[in-house]
Amino acid sequence: MNIDSVKLKSLEKLAEQIRKDSIWMSTRAGTGHLGPALSISDIIAVLYGEIMKYNPKNPSWPDRDRFILSKGHGCLALYSALAQCGYFDRALLKEFCNRLDTMLPGHPERKLPGVEANTGSLGHGIAIGMGMAMAGKLANKDYRVFVITGDGELQEGSNWEAAMAAAHHKLDNLVVIVDRNKLQLGDFTENISQLEPLAKKWDSFGWAVKVIDGHNIKEITDVLSSIPLTRGKPSAIIASTIKSKGLKFAENKVEWHYKVLTEQQYKEIKDELSLEELAYE
Amino acid sequence: MSKIQTKSTRVAFAEALSEVGRSNSKVVTIAADSQSRHGEFVREFPERSFNVGIAEQTMIGVASGFALSGYIPVVTSYANFLAFRAIEQIRVDVATESLNVKMVGTDTGFSSQWLGFTHLALEDMAAISALPNIVIIDPADAVEAFEATKAIFDYDGPVYMRIRGRKEEPILPIKSRKFEIGKAQVLKPGKDILIIACGSSVYDSLQAAEILKDKNIDAMVVNMATIRPIDEKALSDLIPSFTKVITVECHNIRGGLGSTIAEFISERGINTQLLRMGVKERFGMAGSDEMLKQAFSLDGPGIARSAEKFLNEKCGR
Ligand SMILES: Cc1ncc(C[n+]2csc(CCOP(=O)(O)OP(=O)(O)O)c2C)c(N)n1
Numbered sequence A: 001m002n003i004d005s006v007k008l009k010s011l012e013k014l015a016e017q018i019r020k021d022s023i024w025m026s027t028r029a030g031t032g033h034l035g036p037a038l039s040i041s042d043i044i045a046v047l048y049g050e051i052m053k054y055n056p057k058n059p060s061w062p063d064r065d066r067f068i069l070s071k072g073h074g075c076l077a078l079y080s081a082l083a084q085c086g087y088f089d090r091a092l093l094k095e096f097c098n099r100l101d102t103m104l105p106g107h108p109e110r111k112l113p114g115v116e117a118n119t120g121s122l123g124h125g126i127a128i129g130m131g132m133a134m135a136g137k138l139a140n141k142d143y144r145v146f147v148i149t150g151d152g153e154l155q156e157g158s159n160w161e162a163a164m165a166a167a168h169h170k171l172d173n174l175v176v177i178v179d180r181n182k183l184q185l186g187d188f189t190e191n192i193s194q195l196e197p198l199a200k201k202w203d204s205f206g207w208a209v210k211v212i213d214g215h216n217i218k219e220i221t222d223v224l225s226s227i228p229l230t231r232g233k234p235s236a237i238i239a240s241t242i243k244s245k246g247l248k249f250a251e252n253k254v255e256w257h258y259k260v261l262t263e264q265q266y267k268e269i270k271d272e273l274s275l276e277e278l279a280y281e
Numbered sequence B: 001m002s003k004i005q006t007k008s009t010r011v012a013f014a015e016a017l018s019e020v021g022r023s024n025s026k027v028v029t030i031a032a033d034s035q036s037r038h039g040e041f042v043r044e045f046p047e048r049s050f051n052v053g054i055a056e057q058t059m060i061g062v063a064s065g066f067a068l069s070g071y072i073p074v075v076t077s078y079a080n081f082l083a084f085r086a087i088e089q090i091r092v093d094v095a096t097e098s099l100n101v102k103m104v105g106t107d108t109g110f111s112s113q114w115l116g117f118t119h120l121a122l123e124d125m126a127a128i129s130a131l132p133n134i135v136i137i138d139p140a141d142a143v144e145a146f147e148a149t150k151a152i153f154d155y156d157g158p159v160y161m162r163i164r165g166r167k168e169e170p171i172l173p174i175k176s177r178k179f180e181i182g183k184a185q186v187l188k189p190g191k192d193i194l195i196i197a198c199g200s201s202v203y204d205s206l207q208a209a210e211i212l213k214d215k216n217i218d219a220m221v222v223n224m225a226t227i228r229p230i231d232e233k234a235l236s237d238l239i240p241s242f243t244k245v246i247t248v249e250c251h252n253i254r255g256g257l258g259s260t261i262a263e264f265i266s267e268r269g270i271n272t273q274l275l276r277m278g279v280k281e282r283f284g285m286a287g288s289d290e291m292l293k294q295a296f297s298l299d300g301p302g303i304a305r306s307a308e309k310f311l312n313e314k315c316g317r
């Protein structure tokens, strides 16, 4: 599919706002996984801005496409997208890690409208998504299930158990997008436990695989518009990304896994990135 | 109390680990991604430091293999991903054979704060205590975490120690800091009510005792750093002198300190009433350490309030 330039612009704007909100929320809270949110911002923007069908006024609409953020620590990006798409008022973003028992904790919970699964313990999302995909087929529904996993997260064996079984069950309504930012908590993935050749792994597990640039909105849109990549197979999209994308000094740096800006740093980049006032009350 | 010193239990653990590593060449560390928990050990002994990736079940399996080959493996993880994700490996590979594996769960109680219920470890001791053979330790402060870390390497068998985060915590204003597995320590004498605590609740219980003193209630405070094996001698010496006993823990009241003391009291037929303070019939939630302790009445004032109310209640005998 060829998306027009107007649409492209609006998706880019959505992604940019996700980044700005993520930086804003985490700076205000003084905590959060900023780098992991910035690396998935473009993918989330395309999913919510173009690809998925959903109804924010009826979050449990049975025919909606499902989204699971298996790397739950990237939730800043999800919270911003859900707010921008009308699941709840933007004012709620102030609550991120800022109130006891907040609706927007450091990992997403189902109590927030639009969140489909409680994640934060890595390696759960693909199997839950697989169950939703099977349920969809059982109920003769044509919704799709999109799961974003981290790349480090793929070191958890549970992912591969589900990967094997999902291919066996021919779940072509299941899509896994791997946020291939090459970094995990403590180091580069290839320094800790090598993932490559990653595309071959998915292929050998029976999935249809595509490697894309996870920051190229057009490319993301094109590939997600052609799901299933192959009939009868689940789809694995390996999105090459940059951890902390958009924050130049933090890009591709391991220490930005679970780190946020100081107020001073925020002020320094505020104009350049046209960020909002922190506005504590 | 005079100026209080502070230190993180996680830092203290890492320091002790390096020390142990220097005197015992059989000690190896195995991480599941976050190797920083092992501190300087990794730089001092790179050849004895391993990382299996984000794979806690594999981490326990690998540790078991090392133990079966004569090494003393140390594993660390956020407590939930150790005590729950890898529980079956712990049960079948480690516990049945009483393998010499040292398992350290980090960020326990409320110390993972805003990360929410997936990370707040409030049932980890319950999971581990359901399995035979594993020693369970919840050190009160950084000094005890340091001493306990050294002590668990002098013990041959599986240990689960729960520590907290990077946050600096108050160091208890007490002199004698010898740590022995399975030994309770009376930190403050008292005659009106007995407060038995573990982990960071020990400090808060001492705070509560101060508050109670102003209300003419003389509380004894005991640090029960080892939950298993429980110090039966101390319990049978102390408990019968009190009509009211309280346990305090940053954990569910099932399967941790409170349960253990309840079992002891009822099985011994001791005529005393017990109040278990902790988290009851729910998961954790996001919040700062302070907010959460306050919400669950597990800060000093909260413990004092509950103690006072409990003392004034008629016992239903
Ligand atoms: C089961 C489990 N183990 C460990 C963690 C701690 N943890 C949180 S994020 C993370 C690294 C994840 O790396 P990756 O999947 O590459 O995601 P990224 O940080 O790049 O977004 C780890 C180890 C966890 N949340 N869950």
Ligand SMILES: [Mg+2]
Residues within 6 Å of the ligand: A150, A151, A152, A153, A179, A180, A181, A182, A183, A184
């Ligand atoms: Mg990554």
